[in-house]
Amino acid sequence: MTLFRSIPWETRNLGIPSYEINVPNLNLITATDLVNELDLLHKKYSHFFIFARLQKKEIHLSAILEKQGFYLIESTISPYMNLNKNVILAKFNDNKKLSLPKRYKEKNITFHTLTNDEKLHYKNKLKKIAEESFSYDRFHLDFNCTSTIADRRFSLWVDDLIADNNVTFDALQHDDEPISFIARKNNHLILGGFKKKYHLAGLGEYFILSTCSTIKQQNHPTLETLISVNNLPIVNLYASVGFKFRDTRYSFHFWNK
Numbered sequence: 001m002t003l004f005r006s007i008p009w010e011t012r013n014l015g016i017p018s019y020e021i022n023v024p025n026l027n028l029i030t031a032t033d034l035v036n037e038l039d040l041l042h043k044k045y046s047h048f049f050i051f052a053r054l055q056k057k058e059i060h061l062s063a064i065l066e067k068q069g070f071y072l073i074e075s076t077i078s079p080y081m082n083l084n085k086n087v088i089l090a091k092f093n094d095n096k097k098l099s100l101p102k103r104y105k106e107k108n109i110t111f112h113t114l115t116n117d118e119k120l121h122y123k124n125k126l127k128k129i130a131e132e133s134f135s136y137d138r139f140h141l142d143f144n145c146t147s148t149i150a151d152r153r154f155s156l157w158v159d160d161l162i163a164d165n166n167v168t169f170d171a172l173q174h175d176d177e178p179i180s181f182i183a184r185k186n187n188h189l190i191l192g193g194f195k196k197k198y199h200l201a202g203l204g205e206y207f208i209l210s211t212c213s214t215i216k217q218q219n220h221p222t223l224e225t226l227i228s229v230n231n232l233p234i235v236n237l238y239a240s241v242g243f244k245f246r247d248t249r250y251s252f253h254f255w256n257k
Contacts, residue, residue: 021052050254070252079243080224083216088242101202111210114169130154133193136231189225
């Protein structure tokens with residue numbers, strides 16, 4: 001049984017060979033399987049990284065992982081929304097400026113879906129927003145990973161998303177400059193962030209509801225995403241606009257350094 005699948009983008013991000021546990025049924029993994037596969041990697045590399053994510057029904061496997069040096073780094077949940085039944089979204093669509101803080105004028109704050117040319121034009125600014133937005137993710141919390149590498153990981157992720165023509169970037173702009181973005185594939189939200197200056201500006205509800213409204217206009221009945229439970233500001237934001245939550249999962253890291 002081959003337990004590990006190479007993750008090329010993570011290898012690039014971290015600078016060492018990176019893998020994830022990838023089998024159709026994790027419940028089939030035995031301690032012997034894991035030891036044997038780890039031995040093969042130890043013989044091949046002096047440094048490497050492995051990621052594993054367990055569903056709630058698989059959490060008993062954490063004992064096998066932890067015995068070999070894996071450790072729990074975060075739990076994730078999947079926020080989702082029924083766009084046709086969300087009362088908060090319906091009220092927002094009736095009068096969007098009610099969700100806009102009074103200190104901002106509607107003419108100065110604009111929601112905009114970026115064109116491909118605009119994505120390239122604002123690329124460095126979008127990358128900077130990503131670098132400034134995250135401190136709760138699993139790599140920033142991992143004592144084995146430097147903050148420099150963790151920040152760079154999000155910057156490189158933005159590069160990948162901009163290069164993917166199937167990814168849409170919604171942006172919130174203040175005086176025509178992007179201060180926030182959400183990258184998505186159709187109705188699946190992938191990555192988002194706010195410029196540091198606007199982290200406590202109260203614009204999160206306006207921005208996420210604007211994206212929800214756009215997705216609904218594109219005839220998607222639902223939307224979903226994945227977030228870390230460590231990121232309580234985002235958990236609270238999503239709850240405040242009517243998201244529901246499901247599918248708790250548990251993320252583990254292993255480093256051979």
